[in-house]
Amino acid sequence: MKNYDVVIIGGGSAGLAAALEVNKNGVKNILVIERDQELGGILLQCIHNGFGLKVFKEELTGPEYAERFVNMLKEEGIEFKLNSMVTKINKDKTVEYANSDEGFIQIQAKAIIITTGCYERNAGAISIPGNRPSGVLTAGTAQKYLNIDGYLVGKKVFILGSGDIGLIMARRMTLEGAEVIGVAEILPFSGGLQRNIVQCLEDYNIPLYLSHTVTEIIGKDKIEGIKVQKVDNFVPVPNTEMEFEVDALLLSVGLIPENGISEAAGIELHPRTKGPIVNESYQTNIEGVFACGNALHVHDLVDFVTTESRKAGEKAAKYVKGEYKDNVERINLVAKNGISYIVPQMVSSENVDKTIELFMRVTDVYKNVEFVIKQDGKELKRIKKKHLAPAEMEKVILTKSQIEGANKEITIEVEAL
Amino acid sequence: MYDVLIIGSGITGACISREMSKYQAKTIIIEKENDVAQKATLANSAIVHSGHDPIPGTLKAKFNILGNRMYKQMSEELDIPLMECGGLVVATTLEEEKTLDMLYARAFENGLKKSEVKLLTKDEVKEKEPNISDHVTKALSLPSTSVTYPLEAAIANIENAMNNGVELATNEEVISIVKNKEHFEVFTKRNKYEAKVVINASGINAENISKMIAKTNFTISPRKGEYYVLDKDVTLVNSVIYPTPSEKGKGVLVTPQYHGNTLLGPTSEFVENDTESTTKKGLDYIKVNIEKTVTNIPYNKIIRSFAGSRPTPSTKDFIIEESNIKGFINVAGIESPGLTAAPAIARYVVEGIVANNIDLVENKNFNPYRKKVIRMNELSDEEKNELYKRDSRFANIICRCESITEGEIIEAIHRNCGATTVTGVKNRVRAGAGRCQGGFCQPEVLKILARELKIDPMEVLYSKKDSAILKAKTKGE
Numbered sequence: 089m090k091n092y093d094v095v096i097i098g099g100g101s102a103g104l105a106a107a108l109e110v111n112k113n114g115v116k117n118i119l120v121i122e123r124d125q126e127l128g129g130i131l132l133q134c135i136h137n138g139f140g141l142k143v144f145k146e147e148l149t150g151p152e153y154a155e156r157f158v159n160m161l162k163e164e165g166i167e168f169k170l171n172s173m174v175t176k177i178n179k180d181k182t183v184e185y186a187n188s189d190e191g192f193i194q195i196q197a198k199a200i201i202i203t204t205g206c207y208e209r210n211a212g213a214i215s216i217p218g219n220r221p222s223g224v225l226t227a228g229t230a231q232k233y234l235n236i237d238g239y240l241v242g243k244k245v246f247i248l249g250s251g252d253i254g255l256i257m258a259r260r261m262t263l264e265g266a267e268v269i270g271v272a273e274i275l276p277f278s279g280g281l282q283r284n285i286v287q288c289l290e291d292y293n294i295p296l297y298l299s300h301t302v303t304e305i306i307g308k309d310k311i312e313g314i315k316v317q318k319v320d321n322f323v324p325v326p327n328t329e330m331e332f333e334v335d336a337l338l339l340s341v342g343l344i345p346e347n348g349i350s351e352a353a354g355i356e357l358h359p360r361t362k363g364p365i366v367n368e369s370y371q372t373n374i375e376g377v378f379a380c381g382n383a384l385h386v387h388d389l390v391d392f393v394t395t396e397s398r399k400a401g402e403k404a405a406k407y408v409k410g411e412y413k414d415n416v417e418r419i420n421l422v423a424k425n426g427i428s429y430i431v432p433q434m435v436s437s438e439n440v441d442k443t444i445e446l447f448m449r450v451t452d453v454y455k456n457v458e459f460v461i462k463q464d465g466k467e468l469k470r471i472k473k474k475h476l477a478p479a480e481m482e483k484v485i486l487t488k489s490q491i492e493g494a495n496k497e498i499t500i501e502v503e504a505l
Numbered sequence: 506m507y508d509v510l511i512i513g514s515g516i517t518g519a520c521i522s523r524e525m526s527k528y529q530a531k532t533i534i535i536e537k538e539n540d541v542a543q544k545a546t547l548a549n550s551a552i553v554h555s556g557h558d559p560i561p562g563t564l565k566a567k568f569n570i571l572g573n574r575m576y577k578q579m580s581e582e583l584d585i586p587l588m589e590c591g592g593l594v595v596a597t598t599l600e601e602e603k604t605l606d607m608l609y610a611r612a613f614e615n616g617l618k619k620s621e622v623k624l625l626t627k628d629e630v631k632e633k634e635p636n637i638s639d640h641v642t643k644a645l646s647l648p649s650t651s652v653t654y655p656l657e658a659a660i661a662n663i664e665n666a667m668n669n670g671v672e673l674a675t676n677e678e679v680i681s682i683v684k685n686k687e688h689f690e691v692f693t694k695r696n697k698y699e700a701k702v703v704i705n706a707s708g709i710n711a712e713n714i715s716k717m718i719a720k721t722n723f724t725i726s727p728r729k730g731e732y733y734v735l736d737k738d739v740t741l742v743n744s745v746i747y748p749t750p751s752e753k754g755k756g757v758l759v760t761p762q763y764h765g766n767t768l769l770g771p772t773s774e775f776v777e778n779d780t781e782s783t784t785k786k787g788l789d790y791i792k793v794n795i796e797k798t799v800t801n802i803p804y805n806k807i808i809r810s811f812a813g814s815r816p817t818p819s820t821k822d823f824i825i826e827e828s829n830i831k832g833f834i835n836v837a838g839i840e841s842p843g844l845t846a847a848p849a850i851a852r853y854v855v856e857g858i859v860a861n862n863i864d865l866v867e868n869k870n871f872n873p874y875r876k877k878v879i880r881m882n883e884l885s886d887e888e889k890n891e892l893y894k895r896d897s898r899f900a901n902i903i904c905r906c907e908s909i910t911e912g913e914i915i916e917a918i919h920r921n922c923g924a925t926t927v928t929g930v931k932n933r934v935r936a937g938a939g940r941c942q943g944g945f946c947q948p949e950v951l952k953i954l955a956r957e958l959k960i961d962p963m964e965v966l967y968s969k970k971d972s973a974i975l976k977a978k979t980k981g982e
Contacts, residue, residue, distance in 0.1 A: 123905065173902035186910075188901040191893035192886055207941040212809035215733070219782045220811065222967030222974055226944045233948055239962065239975040264979055308781070309969035335976060348906060348940075351738060 093117040093408045095183050095197035097174045097349070100129020101390045102203035102381020102397040104157035109401025110201075111164050115408045119195070120161070120168035121185055127161070127168060128154030129205055130228070131390065133235045136256055138283070142391035153390060177202075177353045181376055199376045199404045202350055202364070203397065206382040208253070209342040216248075218305035221312075227253040227340040231260070240264055242336020246314055247271040248302045250278040250285070252388065252479075254340020259288035268292070269332050272300040272316050277453045279342070279479050281388055302337065303329070311337055343386045350379065360429040361385040367418060368435040368444055370400035371407070375414055378404045385431050385447065388481050392447070403439070413438045419494045426450055426457075426502025428478065435498075437491040444491070446484045450476045450502060459484060460503045463494035476502065507531045508863050510691055510700035512679055512714055514541035516655060517839045518706035519662035520851035526669035528855075528865040533700070534663065535677040535693065537710075539970050540929050541922060542659035544708050546844070547932070548781070548813020549730070550760050550768060552745055553651040554842040555592060555621060557612035558755065564823040569842040570616045571849035573649060579848050583661035583875045585653060586763040592650030592745035593630065595798050597640040601749035605645050608750075612647070621649045636741055636801045650745050654763050655844050656932050657878075660922050665875045667921040669868065676970070679707075682718040684830055689718075702862050704834045704854065709780065709816040711824075711837035719828035725838060727780045727814035730771025731787035734809040736940050737765030741799065748798050755841065757794040764907075764935060769795050769802070771813075780814035787812070808940050815840035825850060825858075832862050876920075881910050903953070904946040906939020914950060918957045925958065927951060928968035947974075 093115045096103045099122030107120050126132060131139070134150030141147060144156070161168065172187035181197045208226040223242060225233075230241045231253060243266045247254045250273040258268045271289060276299045278285055289296050297316065303324050306313035314337055318328035345363035347355070356373045358365045363384040364372040370380050380400035381393045406412040416436040423430045428449045435444060454476040461468045461484065468490060476482065484500060491498070508530035511518045518534055519542065525532040538544075553576050559565035580587035596602045605624065612622040623646040630637050630644045667673060677693040682703065684690075691698040707714045712725040735741065741759060748756035753773055760768040772787040788810055795802060818824055818838025823846070827834050836854055839846070859865065881889060881899065892899040892912070899912035917924045917933040924930045927937070930950050937943030937950065951974060955962040963975045 123902070171901065173905060173908075175902070175908055186889075186893075186900045186902055188893075188897035188911075191897070191900045192889045194886075208944050210942040210944055212734070212942045213807060215783065215788060215807060215810040217783050217785045217788065219779075220968075222969075222972035225947075225974075229944050229947060233975065234979065237948060237952075237962075238979050240977040240979055241974060242976055265977075303785075309971045310967075310973075346941075 089182070090195045091117070092119045092195060092197050094199045094201060094404050095195065096120045096201045096203055097177070097183070098122065098129065098203035098205055098383070099127040099168055100203060100205050100381070101131055101154065101157070101393045102205070102383065103129070103201070104154070104161055105394040105397035106201045106203055106380060106401035106404070107166050108157065108160055108164065109398040110405045111166055113402050113405030115405040118166050120166065121172050121174055121183070122168060122170050123173045125171055127158045127170070133232050134256070135235050136260070139390050142389065143394050174349060177349055177377070179354060179374055198408050199378065201400060201404050202372075202377065202379040202383050203381045204346045204349070204383040206343040206345045206386055208339070209344055211339060214339070214341055216302055216305055219308050221305065221307040221310050223307070223311035223336045224305065225336065225338055227251070227257045227338045230336070230338050231257055234260060234264065240266055242266060242334070244269065244334050245336045245338060246302070246316075246332055246334045247338045247340060249273060249339055249341035250280050250296060251340035251342060252280040252284050254338060255280045255284040255288040257338055257340070258294050259292060262292050262294070268294050269334065270295045270297055272297045272302060274299070274301040274319055274322065277477060281479060305337065311335065343382065345383045345385065347383060350383075353377070358429065358433060361431060366432045368432050369403035369407070369412060369439050370396070370432065371403065371414070376407055385429070388479065392481060396447070419491065420497040421446060422497050422499045423448065424499045424501035426452065426454065427500050430500060435491055437488050440488045440491060443485050443487050446486060446500075448482050448484065448500065449478055450482065451478065453477045454502055456505045458503050458505055460501050462499045463490070464496050468493070468498070472505070506688060507533050507698065507700040509702045509704060509859060510535065510689070510698055511704045511706055512691070513705070513707035514659065514663060514673065515544060515546040515706065515708050516542065516659045516844055516847040517836050517850060518704070519659040519666075520847040521704055521706060521836070521854055522666040522671045523662040524851040524855040525859070526666040526671045527868055527871045529868050530863065530865060532666070533672040533674060533698065535679065535691070535698065536673070536675045537678040539676050539966070540924070540926060541663055541673070541675070542656050545813055545815055545840070546655050546659050548732070548811055549655055549815070549841070549844060550758055550771065551652050551655050551762060551844070552592070552760060553587070553653055553845045555612070555647040555649040556615050556617055556842070557594070557608055557622065557645065557647055558750060559615065559842065561611060561614040564825060565842060565846070566615045568823065568846035568849040568853070572842070572846040575848040576651065576653065576845070580653065582873045583665055584877045585658045585661045588652045588761070588763045590650070590652055590744045590761055592647040592747060593625070593634065594645040594647070594747040594749060595630065595637065595641045596643045596749045597638070597797055598642075602643050604749045605643055608645055617649070622647060634742055634744065634746065636799050637746070638796065638798050638800045640797055652745065652761060652763055653844070658844070660933065661875050664920055664922040665873070668875070669871050673922060679714060679717070682714070684718060684833070689832065702832045702834065702859055704836060706836045706839070708839070709814055711816060711835065715828065715835050715837065719830045719833050719835070723824050723837065724819040725816045726819070727776050728817040728840070729774045729776045729780060729787070729812055729814045731783050731791065731812040732768050732770030732810060733788065733791055733807050734811070735767040735769065735803065736806040736808050739767055739803055739806045741767045741802065746798050757791055759795060759799045764938070766808075775817070776814065781812050783810045783812045808942065823850070825854060827858050834858050879913055879916060881913060882908055903949045904936035904939065906941050907935045909934050909936040911953060914953050915957060918954065925954070926966040926968050926972075927954065927974065930954065
């Protein structure tokens with residue numbers, strides 16, 4: 089069995105950044121396993137720009153952003169395998185994968201970083217009543233057909249859900265000559281970034297129907313139309329039906345971290361993030377197994393994925409070098425009123441150098457509020473926030489001493505001003 | 506000229522075709538859809554029932570018991586998935602307990618053996634099924650209940666029949682049937698077929714087909730059933746959980762599936778046209794009724810919902826008889842327990858009715874075995890690598906949720922009765938049947954289909970006739 093110090097599962101934005109950081113920290117025996125025929129992950133199909141503003145201070149397309157990392161990986165001589173699917177990881181940190189060059193292979197790792205990304209919630213999960221004709225696709229699948237393979241899946245399109253991929257696809261399909269009739273969002277606010285609402289819908293006069301959903305799919309063999317209805321607290325309001333003739337319905341109704349192999353290995357997942365529960369070092373409940381990127385929790389910007397994955401890579405390297413302390417007291421980071429989740433979920437000051445960044449999402453849209461941070465119920469600090477929305481990830485920085493000041497937990501909540 | 510022409514490729518027609526292939530007769534199945542078994546056989550609970558439920562003396566009772574006893578051998582010969590998980594009919598009221606006692610007696614009357622029926626106390630049920638509702642007071646245990654994969658059962662029968670000489674024609678919708686002196690002429694939208702015997706196994710269309718030529722004393726009404734599918738990482742129940750049946754039917758079941766998923770359903774609603782569409786009302790009905798028997802249902806693990814329609818006959822029993830027109834045989838109204846009964850019905854139809862019309866000479870070359878389907882997930886690492894050495898495509902995993910390889914997909918396309926559509930691939934080898942529902946693998950499956958079928962990607966269908974996925978090309982050659 090071949091041995092590696094760190095095996096990274098997934099060669100997308102998270103895996104590439106993590107691998108480079110492991111390497112930078114002096115651990116050189118690394119393997120990145122990628123299922124697709126190229127490194128880069130979903131970035132490769134995101135041919136629009138807007139990537140890299142934080143990491144590179146310039147605006148890149150997805151493939152350009154990926155290319156920078158892929159080039160660095162190649163320059164550093166980090167080993168990677170393409171067209172290779174990891175089928176299993178085990179508690180003893182053996183990794184099983186398959187490809188058509190080697191067959192079914194098992195390797196031994198000292199540490200594993202899970203960077204498997206996420207998948208799209210789909211028609212099955214949301215159970216729209218009606219038949220199951222062709223022409224109902226997730227926005228990401230339609231994006232792959234269009235940007236990688238060169239085909240349009242529809243010429244008269246409606247989009248359900250205002251997630252970022254749906255918004256991006258509204259613009260993209262319009263530019264390719266398709267008519268995008270509208271976007272319906274079941275919530276009273278958008279699930280995508282504000283800049284995408286402006287640049288992808290408003291600039292092209294595509295209507296966004298907030299508090300609306302698709303209540304029926306019409307058509308037996310192929311989709312012929314949809315019924316869209318206003319909703320009040322998720323319940324369709326009678327007499328508000330609008331019927332649209334369409335040849336495709338794209339779904340952009342959420343992303344779910346991909347954790348099939350993590351779950352099978354016994355990695356504990358968080359009910360809200362649907363990704364592994366991790367500590368300050370991005371380590372899961374299995375020692376030596378780390379997770380970052382969209383497999384950990386869904387990010388809105390790739391730049392955040394890169395930042396997070398660099399940290400996870402650094403910690404995994406420390407683990408291999410014996411510089412990471414696993415058996416230490418940890419306090420919990422608890423999401424309270426108005427906060428949906430906090431990542432990481434627990435922290436030990438022993439593994440924190442000076443500060444730690446906490447990522448979180450809020451449960452609702454808020455204006456002029458404060459984040460209230462408490463140590464064991466005792467107020468530590470307040471941070472004013474002009475505008476908060478579930479679609480926009482929030483960041484709070486804690487110092488080592490602030491963590492040391494808590495015995496049991498640090499809580500964060502939203503309070504009206 | 507065919508000896509026997511079978512209309513319909515559901516589980517009934519499929520089993521009849523295989524039964525016919527045991528004889529030196531020229532047999533063909535014609536199917537309206539572009540793939541086999543697309544109606545009731547595709548969308549049902551997948552249960553091989555024990556035979557406790559049908560009213561004694563009916564054809565349903567007779568063929569249910571006979572069919573149940575044939576399934577194991579059939580599944581071994583044809584490599585059809587079969588999970589011998591047992592079933593529990595659970596009671597929640599004194600009234601229902603009385604019905605259970607009645608069913609207990611009925612089970613024996615129908616011919617079940619002592620070892621195949623047992624009454625369980627609440628505690629015994631709870632021990633077998635931790636997620637059973639606290640309302641449950643008693644249960645009837647039926648260990649001879651199994652779960653199969655109905656579509657594969659139909660495909661396996663047809664594939665084996667084809668390997669033994671039977672023909673299959675899809676996209677052939679029958680529009681009229683006439684009888685000349687000695688034989689039938691069956692007209693489809695595209696062709697004319699001549700046959701000495703015609704078997705009407707056309708499911709919800711059986712009444713219409715029969716009326717084309719024969720005196721028809723029955724009606725067939727589509728009775729829709731809607732279902733939810735839970736992700737395969739959920740183990741909700743170990744056996745099939747039936748509520749106590751009522752006049753409305755078997756009720757809303759919780760059924761573990763062979764591939765690890767769990768089905769919740771069905772509903773039961775007579776419909777006119779919308780035979781395959783799910784409704785908010787139906788899906789809500791499932792949620793309300795399921796809680797009576799099973800708790801802790803993880804609704805966030807729903808990966809799909811679907812609906813199908815059973816062909817419910819006005820006679821309340823299977824219709825298996827030669828019509829007033831000699832040689833025209835109706836096998837109609839094969840609703841539940843039709844999946845179970847099908848192999849027994851097929852044997853009776855061929856030996857008991859077809860044999861009266863034409864001379865059946867044994868086919869000495871009949872091979873009862875279907876070439877085993879390669880299911881990589883069920884193999885050891887050594888076996889996987891053996892296959893990989895033979896063909897490296899068996900190590901190229903296309904569907905990540907279900908770990909389905911390119912090799913398995915190609916096999917599913919090229920076997921007899923092979924897949925021609927994206928859904929056909931999914932229904933045969935489960936590429937796209939997992940939690941992402943094909944989000945990642947559909948474009949890959951589409952490319953494989955185009956390559957293997959030697960068609961343009963734009964011509965690859967999602968499922969039915971007019972269902973191409975790609976609408977326009979944006980890049981030049």
